[in-house]
Amino acid sequence: MNFPIIAHEPNVVSINVGGRIFQTTKQTLTLAGTDSLLSQLATESARFVDRDPDLFSVLLYILRTGNLPARSRAFDVRDLIEESRFYGIESFLIDSLSNSSQFEAFDLRKSRILPLNGRDSPSTIAPTGIGGGIHVAHGSKITSFDWSLRRKSTVLTNFSAVDSLLEISPGVLAAGATDFPGLQIIDIENGGLVRTTLNWENLTRSSSTVQAIGSSSEFLFTSFESSRRNSNSIMVYDLSTLLPVSEIDHGEIYGADIDSAIPSTKLRWIQSCNLLMVSGSHSSPSGVNGHVRFWDVRSKNMVCEIKETRDCFSDVTVSDNLSAVFKVGVTSGEVFYTDLRSLGSKDPWICLGEDKKRSLSERRGAGCKIESYGNHVFCSKGSGIELWSEVITGLIGNATRDVPKERVFKKNLFGKLADSGENKITGVAFGGSRMFVTRKDQQFIEVWQSPSRGVSI
Template sequence: MLPYKPIESNVVTIDVGGQIFQTTKQTLSLAGPKSILSQLAESTHRFIDRDPELFSVLLSLLRTGNLPSKAKAFDVEDLIEEARFYNIESLLINSQSNPSQFDAFNLEKSLILPLNGRDSPSAIATTRYGTLHVSHGSKITSFDWSMRKKSTILTQFTAVDSLLAISPCVAAAGATDFSGLQVLDLEKGYVKEILNWENVSRSSCTVQAIGSSSDLLFVSFESGRRNSNSIMVYDLNTLNPVTEIGHYEIYGAGVDSDPAIPATKLSWVSSYNLLMASGSHSNISGVLGNIKLWDIRSGNVVWEIKEKSDCFSDVTVSDSLSAMFKVGINTGEVFYMDLRKMEDSSLWVCLGDKKKVINGKKEGFGSKIESHSSQVFCGKGGDIELWSEVLMGSRNIVEGRSWEERVYRKNLIGRVKDMGGSRITNLAFGGNKMFVTRNGQQSVEVWQSSTRGF
């Protein structure tokens, strides 16, 4: 006869600050191997000298993946501090700043983040879970995912024109009047590395744009003499150069020639493994621009378009919608191009009223456009238009291939009291938030779903 062996209980009893809690080993294991909660599942000493009420909130977070409604009664800083003690802040971030919780149709202006000094924001950058970096004058101010923790560093730049968030504590910054791209440790306030482009004239190299994929860093450089430009590709982890694309040397052609226009916006299109590079230049006859899609592996342009009649004020590309969008600088209208049919460069489709330019006024001057998830956001003046695709179900036949008809609808986001104001200068997205800056204002607006957050 086999000896009796007691069945091991799956229930764990924990004493937190004198209050008894019971849960399961599986629930505690969700805290992760580095958390003391996971260790408690196998421990015989299960007393924690902490606040039991805060623990009850975090235990609910482990059980459901979401904070309970009673969490709103607590100070956010207390919850964050307690989550850090148990080493489960990542779960708290995920529950409050998960990009999947972004609701474009339910956004409201929830917070104004003031910046020190008199300079307006020149560039903003975000991480996936909502850490925010803002350049204003020679400074960069960072806010953590909860928007409660703020820090500012002083850079060597007079003004930062391009900014990319590499991580919550590291950013790449560049300027059109200062040589080199600087990779900055924003927590410790020092330059980790400086990346330069070795051009033929051996002059300084200014940064015109920065972009990234999951493992690559893209930098658009222009020589200090403005007679050459290039896009350098670096390994995002080691910052070692990988390749160079789009190297143009201009010999007497003048700044109005196509190669002379450096890329001022770089966006990675992951589903196509292509880099979108766009740039424009203003002269006496108007605004000239070009948009190119680069194959990084071959170093070749697989698609491009040159614009003159209604050049873009801004361009964005959406992986989710498999489309490119622009704002016409003259008409101020939003146009889109289906990337599935990009071999036909004439297929810009106007989403607006196709209004004509009146007295040469540039209706779209300074307009910004960005894509996020499956929506497109366009800042015109002080308002933000939200464009969303409506699936109509019908299909068209183009060159023997079948395509679904694409129809987009426009909405103005936010409540009436949130709209208007100074011209929008930056739009960015991180976590479940949208960030907006305006001309002449020393602050950043935080837009968030009214049903989310603490």
């Protein structure tokens, strides 16, 4: 049989890596970006690289397809990380790991511990925008772990303790405290340099402290309270320029109207509704009361408000995927939800707990945290976590008639330790395929994730 003679293709590039010849195209190599070594190899005549050829074959596969090959499971991810940094294609490895590693809520396992320097316990945590890294505030310091969780850096801040933390762009954090004026924009890539400080100019001309931070793709939201604690407001900034856009949810104390003095301590953007959910509560001898409000940021109008009196929330969150707001009652300790489509109803909350008539004589839910991620809701209870997931039931006959008034959610438990008092969960956050957990008086972060289908991080 005569095979056709293939003419030399000038677009084909041959690279000698550790004595093994690899052939690819110039277009494939230039995908790596102008700053990468691979892009440079596309234009050089002598193409020899004294590195491991087996690891290079994995990285070349990722560059070609965007995914991890099956053979990558045989390698230690630390070696792949170092090789990807050498060639300048670490971002491609991050993306391929995200494609191969899925967040499976029912199969989360504690995979590692991230130790912190010093004696201070974490006060707040903030996931990185990509790759599943984490920023941790502990005492006056912020420690950042990259997506591999093996490279970390620590910067010293002006705060005695950071209470609010949010990554607003890669390597840039918004940080604030309830006892220190101003929202600081910190460049952690530049040794913790404070780029600027944002303040709220209140009527009393006193300094303002930060109670909460939130963001959308367009805006940065900051809840401020005056140092005299007699006024509060939420400032809206342009996320790219950090210039003020508007002011909403302004509150001043007038006489005995204590409700107006409650600052919002949690801000969550609802993408599906283009609304900002703000919530805050206040404890007094007569009990706990608070508010959950929904704001149209562009029109500066409050769309809806839920006034919390009986069994006020210990914590509240919103899920775009589930189209619902969830809270954990500070007295009952039960999880409640209200459908976003039924906001404004007289009695919005529906209890998911088993004991819906539990006595409200004690604060069983004090200190409980609740967060949503994907199609699930996670609520800390002591040293353990409740996982709530919606059960989708089939409809028979007339769909409008058969839809139940109350949606069905199922509870699962995990993570509980023997001594819930000493090991009480103080924070829960999510990033990529990981869940991060902090516990009382512990100087480390727990990392929970599903067993990886590709390379184990």
